[in-house]
Amino acid sequence: MTVESGRLPADGVRRMFDRIAPVYDAMNRVMTAGLDQRWRRATVRAAVRPGDRVLDACCGTGDLAVAARRSGAGNVVGVDFSERMLERARRKAPEVEWMQADVLALPFGDASFDSAVVGFGVRNVEDLEAGIRELRRVLRQGGRLGILEITTPRGFLAPFYRLWFDRIVPLLGRVLPGGAAYTYLPASVRRFPGPEELAELLATCGFGDVEFRLFGGGIVALHVGEAK
Numbered sequence: 001m002t003v004e005s006g007r008l009p010a011d012g013v014r015r016m017f018d019r020i021a022p023v024y025d026a027m028n029r030v031m032t033a034g035l036d037q038r039w040r041r042a043t044v045r046a047a048v049r050p051g052d053r054v055l056d057a058c059c060g061t062g063d064l065a066v067a068a069r070r071s072g073a074g075n076v077v078g079v080d081f082s083e084r085m086l087e088r089a090r091r092k093a094p095e096v097e098w099m100q101a102d103v104l105a106l107p108f109g110d111a112s113f114d115s116a117v118v119g120f121g122v123r124n125v126e127d128l129e130a131g132i133r134e135l136r137r138v139l140r141q142g143g144r145l146g147i148l149e150i151t152t153p154r155g156f157l158a159p160f161y162r163l164w165f166d167r168i169v170p171l172l173g174r175v176l177p178g179g180a181a182y183t184y185l186p187a188s189v190r191r192f193p194g195p196e197e198l199a200e201l202l203a204t205c206g207f208g209d210v211e212f213r214l215f216g217g218g219i220v221a222l223h224v225g226e227a228k
């Protein structure tokens, strides 16, 4: 498991996010030209209903949990295993419950949530299928899961995307803290399942009515499914 292969053991992922926590939000805004927050709001609109008990899994610095809270959700819990990322989340929104935990072993009983969202997180989970099954376990039947994740675009944007992601993003990494993260990022996207494959995996893991839509010319996919 190496940065170049886009696969890291859980401890390596956690340490990597601890290192990039100070620049994480700024890098998101720069790399997406500020669109990332719009995509997070779309994720919340698709998966979260007013009053829902919401889990933001792999919450990082907490932007998705904050968007859920603003949308009128009830109790919102953000879970991440990187303490440095959580520190920033805590500062942003004290009204959200932030917890340090691994998504592969969530400290909640079955059916504890009405909805769950994951923003740019599942790609980093060591065992993707086990992670999705764990999310299904903590959702009530009929609860919704929204997964926002980077994907590899097809069509006319593909060459620009490769230039940006495979060349420029790793260069940025040379001057920013936690530089290896920006080599890992494009590599981890390349090895991640495409949108159709991820939709199938969600169906295999107990989600029905699975749909996905693409944003940003196909560089980001939002999958939504209902727990069966």
Ligand SMILES: C[S@@+](CC[C@H](N)C(=O)[O-])C[C@H]1O[C@@H](n2cnc3c(N)ncnc32)[C@H](O)[C@@H]1O
Binding pocket: 010, 013, 014, 017, 057, 058, 059, 060, 061, 062, 063, 064, 079, 080, 081, 082, 085, 101, 102, 103, 104, 118, 119, 120, 121, 124, 125, 126
């Ligand atoms: C790219 S960040 C995404 C943060 C945030 N969700 C967002 O929308 O920007 C990925 C986060 O997933 C967390 N993460 C990765 N694998 C995890 C796991 N198994 N359990 C808990 N957190 C995990 C990392 O610590 C990191 O904060």
